[in-house]
Amino acid sequence: MPIIAADRPSGVSxxxxxxxxxxxxGWTLAVLAIAAFANLGAWQLRRGADKQAMLDAAxxxxxxxxxxxxxxxxxxxxxxRYDWAAGRGRFDPRDALLLDNQQRxxxxxxxxxxxxxxxxxxxxxxxxxxxxxxGTREMPVVERPAGTLELRGLLTPPPSAGxxxxxxxxxxxxxxxxxxxxxxxxxxxxxxxxxxxxRVLRLDPALPLGFxxxxxxxxxxxxxxxxxxxxxxxxxxxxxxxxxxLVLTFRRSSRSPSR
Numbered sequence: 001m002p003i004i005a006a007d008r009p010s011g012v013s014x015x016x017x018x019x020x021x022x023x024x025x026g027w028t029l030a031v032l033a034i035a036a037f038a039n040l041g042a043w044q045l046r047r048g049a050d051k052q053a054m055l056d057a058a059x060x061x062x063x064x065x066x067x068x069x070x071x072x073x074x075x076x077x078x079x080x081r082y083d084w085a086a087g088r089g090r091f092d093p094r095d096a097l098l099l100d101n102q103q104r105x106x107x108x109x110x111x112x113x114x115x116x117x118x119x120x121x122x123x124x125x126x127x128x129x130x131x132x133x134x135g136t137r138e139m140p141v142v143e144r145p146a147g148t149l150e151l152r153g154l155l156t157p158p159p160s161a162g163x164x165x166x167x168x169x170x171x172x173x174x175x176x177x178x179x180x181x182x183x184x185x186x187x188x189x190x191x192x193x194x195x196x197x198x199r200v201l202r203l204d205p206a207l208p209l210g211f212x213x214x215x216x217x218x219x220x221x222x223x224x225x226x227x228x229x230x231x232x233x234x235x236x237x238x239x240x241x242x243x244x245x246l247v248l249t250f251r252r253s254s255r256s257p258s259r
């Protein structure tokens with residue numbers, strides 16, 4: 001009798017090849033997900049470390065309080081640093097600037113700024129403090145302090161801008177409403193003869209001037225501990241994907257057809 005060869009081995013080969021392809025495809029997706037989650041975790045760790053370094057630097061400056069002149073706000077080598085500064089000058093007659101979407105004690109409001117012209121050095125923005133906004137969103141009136149004044153406070157970089165969408169500032173009832181604080185945009189809008197200094201003076205809360213304020217640097221953003229917590233979550237997701245991929249791989253191996 002003629003011997004008819006069974007086609008089972010070729011069918012098994014196709015099944016095995018298909019399962020290998022699925023395995024390769026699944027592991028490719030798993031590796032990509034693990035890499036993405038790990039990168040997000042590493043980014044959160046870096047953000048937390050950067051913010052902690054910022055807080056530590058500010059704490060040292062506040063502990064020493066060795067005052068530099070207000071002209072230091074324009075020092076190009078210190079645009080991202082913190083310095084205690086003091087000096088005399090006058091507030092510019094131009095309109096106040098109000099930074100929108102600022103919270104304090106769970107309430108919505110704005111942070112009020114005015115342009116200050118020191119006796120020495122270029123003009124700079126001075127934060128006068130926080131003001132509440134009611135449901136009507138009627139902008140508060142920020143009177144200009146008159147006369148020559150002695151100011152002191154913490155020089156800081158401007159608040160983080162986030163996503164730069166749309167105009168940085170718009171006119172609103174005799175003031176400028178800012179979506180984000182950009183000194184170059186303010187210089188252009190206010191038609192200043194010289195550019196604003198890149199750093200902002202946050203007034204000493206002890207000065208009898210302005211509104212509710214403090215020297216909290218992370219009032220409207222995440223603290224370092226939150227970034228570290230998010231990093232743990234992202235790394236946990238990466239580990240979960242790895243464990244899931246290993247478990248599925250071993251299960252498929254145990255169910256492979258015998259040859």
